[in-house]
Amino acid sequence: xxxxxxxxxVTPSLTLAVDTKAKAMKAEGLSVCSFSVGEPDFPTPAxxxxxxxxxxxxxxxxxxxxxxxxxxxxxxxxxxxxENSLCYGTENVIVTNGGKHSLFNLFLATIEPGDDVIIxxxxxxxxxxxxxxxxxxxxxxxxxxxNGFKITPEQLRQAITPQTRLFVLNSPSNPxxxxxxxxxxxxxxxxxxxxxxxxxxxxxxxxxLYDGAEHxxxxxxxxxxxxxxxxxxxxxxxxxxxxxxxxxxxGPADVIRACITIQGHSTSNVCTFAQYGAIAALEGSQxxxxxxxxxxxxxxxxxxxxxxxxxxxxxxxxxxxxxLFPSIxxxxxxxxxxxxxxxxxxxxxxxxxxAFGADDCIRLxxxxxxxxxxxxxxxxxxxxxxxx
Ligand code: PLP
Numbered sequence: 001x002x003x004x005x006x007x008x009x010v011t012p013s014l015t016l017a018v019d020t021k022a023k024a025m026k027a028e029g030l031s032v033c034s035f036s037v038g039e040p041d042f043p044t045p046a047x048x049x050x051x052x053x054x055x056x057x058x059x060x061x062x063x064x065x066x067x068x069x070x071x072x073x074x075x076x077x078x079x080x081x082x083e084n085s086l087c088y089g090t091e092n093v094i095v096t097n098g099g100k101h102s103l104f105n106l107f108l109a110t111i112e113p114g115d116d117v118i119i120x121x122x123x124x125x126x127x128x129x130x131x132x133x134x135x136x137x138x139x140x141x142x143x144x145x146x147n148g149f150k151i152t153p154e155q156l157r158q159a160i161t162p163q164t165r166l167f168v169l170n171s172p173s174n175p176x177x178x179x180x181x182x183x184x185x186x187x188x189x190x191x192x193x194x195x196x197x198x199x200x201x202x203x204x205x206x207x208x209l210y211d212g213a214e215h216x217x218x219x220x221x222x223x224x225x226x227x228x229x230x231x232x233x234x235x236x237x238x239x240x241x242x243x244x245x246x247x248x249x250x251g252p253a254d255v256i257r258a259c260i261t262i263q264g265h266s267t268s269n270v271c272t273f274a275q276y277g278a279i280a281a282l283e284g285s286q287x288x289x290x291x292x293x294x295x296x297x298x299x300x301x302x303x304x305x306x307x308x309x310x311x312x313x314x315x316x317x318x319x320x321x322x323x324l325f326p327s328i329x330x331x332x333x334x335x336x337x338x339x340x341x342x343x344x345x346x347x348x349x350x351x352x353x354x355a356f357g358a359d360d361c362i363r364l365x366x367x368x369x370x371x372x373x374x375x376x377x378x379x380x381x382x383x384x385x386x387x388x
Contacts, residue, residue: 010129018339022349033376034349035364038174038323040240042295044277045288048239051280055273062272066264067256068095068248069275075282076248084203085220086231091253094260095246095270095278099204099234102249104130106200106230107166109258111136115165120151121357122325124174124202128357137163140357145327148316149176153187160195167197169218172205175356175363176325177318179209182216189218189225200230204247205321207238207289210297213319219251230255237321238289239281246270246278296322299366299373306377307364312388322367325353329360331387338362341387346379 018036026032043049067073073090080086080093096102103126111117113135119127121140128138141159143149156167169188171180180188192199199218206215219229234247249259269275303324307313312330328338335352339362342348353361366373 006133006135009132018343018349018351021343025343025347030347032343032347032349033372033379035366035368035373035376036349036351037367038237038365039242040237040292040296040322040367041369042240042288042292044240044244045281045284047284048241048277048280051284052244052273052277055276060272060276064269064272064275066269067260068093068270069272069279072275072279072282075279076250079282080217080231080250084206084217084231086217086226086229086250088250092256093248093250094256094263095248095275096234096259096263097245097247097267097270098236099202099232099247100126100130101245101267102232102234102247103127103200103202104133105259105262106232106249106255107131107134107136108262109255110198111165114163116161116163118156118159118164118167120149120155120168120170122149122173122175122353122361123168123357124170125355127168127170136165139164142357145314145316149173149178149325150180150184151188153191156188156191157195160191160197164195164197167192167199168202169199170202172208172213172215172318172320174205174321175323175351175353175358175361176316177321177323178316179213179215179319182214185216185218186221189221192218192228193222193224196228198228198230199225200232202232204233204237206233208293208296208322209320210293210300211319215320227252235278235281240292241277241281244271244274244277246274296366299368299370300324302370303364303366303373303377306373306381310377310381310384312384322365324364324366325356325358325361326364327361328353328384331384333387335359335362338387342380342383346383348376348379348383350380 230251235241313326315326339352351363
C-alpha cells in the first residue's frame, strides 16, 4: 500500500533501535551493560499500585471523560499551584497517555502547516519528529557544551521569525541533564513575551535534581509569560510509572479544550484505573520519589567520576534527569560508529548523540543498577583508550 508522505518525513526512534539491538543480544545469552534506556529501574511505589488495584476491584473499568478523571485533573491543578506557583483550575488541565502524548496533542492543536517551532539541540528525540507529523517546521538551534547546552536569550531572539509559533523548553533536559537556573528562565521568558510567541515547557524530569539545583516553571515568571505557557509533564520518571501511560498538559483553557477535542476523537480517556494510581502518586507519600532521587544521585556521582577519568571524554556537569552527555569528538568517530562498535566489541549499549541532534556526543543513562554502571564504565574506558 502507498503510505502517506508524512510518514516518510519521520525518522524512527533511534533510542528504541539501540535498546532493541541490546535486548536481542541479551536474548542470545550475551551479557550486555545497557545505558540506553530512559526509565527508572525501580518498581512503581506500592501505594500507587494498590490504589490502581482498588480502582479495578471497585469496577473503575469503564470509559471516562476524555479530559481525564475530574479528581485527577483537580489533583494536578493543585500540584501545579502548590509546587510550581502556576494558578490553574481543572479547566486548564488535560490528562493524557503520557508526556509524549501531551506534546503530540499540543502540536496537533496549535501548529498550522509551515509554522516554525524552535527546538534547542541537543533535543529529546521526539520533538522534531512530532512537529513534522503536525505539518510544522522544526527550527533547530544548536547549543554548545561551553554554554552548558543551554540556549541563550540572544540565540532565541535571532531564531524567531513571523512564522514562529512555539518554543520548546526542556529543563531538566533529556539528553544533557542540564537545568536552567531561574534567572536563565526569566531571561528566556522576556524574549518570548517581547516577541509574542508561545512556549511549551516540558517539565517531566522536574523531581530529579542534584547538588541543590532548583526547578523553576517558566509560566511562574510573570502574568505575561503565564498566558503564553503550556506545561507538559507526566508520571513516568518521578514515580517510576513508565508503563502506566499517564501524563498531563496544563495551560490556557482554549488550548486545553482543543486538546480534549483531539483526544476525544483519537485515544478517548486514559486507562481509568491507571488514573487512580496517578491520584495516589500525587496525594500519597513523596518519600519513594526522594528515595529514588537519592539512588540516582549516588549513581550519577559514580558515573561522573568514572567518565571524567576516561581520557578523551568531556562533559558539562548535569544537575538533573538521569543522563550524562559526554563528547566523543576526540575519538574521531561519529556517534553511530562509536555506539555500534562499543555494543559489538564490548557489549555496552549507549545512545548515539545523532538521535538528539549532536553527532559528537553519546548519551549515558544512569537509571540502572550500580553493578552494571561499575562494569560498564570499565568497558567504556577500555574501548575509548583503544580508539585514541
Ligand atoms: N519528554 C521527555 C524530555 C522525555 O525524556 C520523555 C520520555 O523519555 C517524555 C517527554 C515522554 O514521557 P512519557 O513516558 O510520559 O510519554
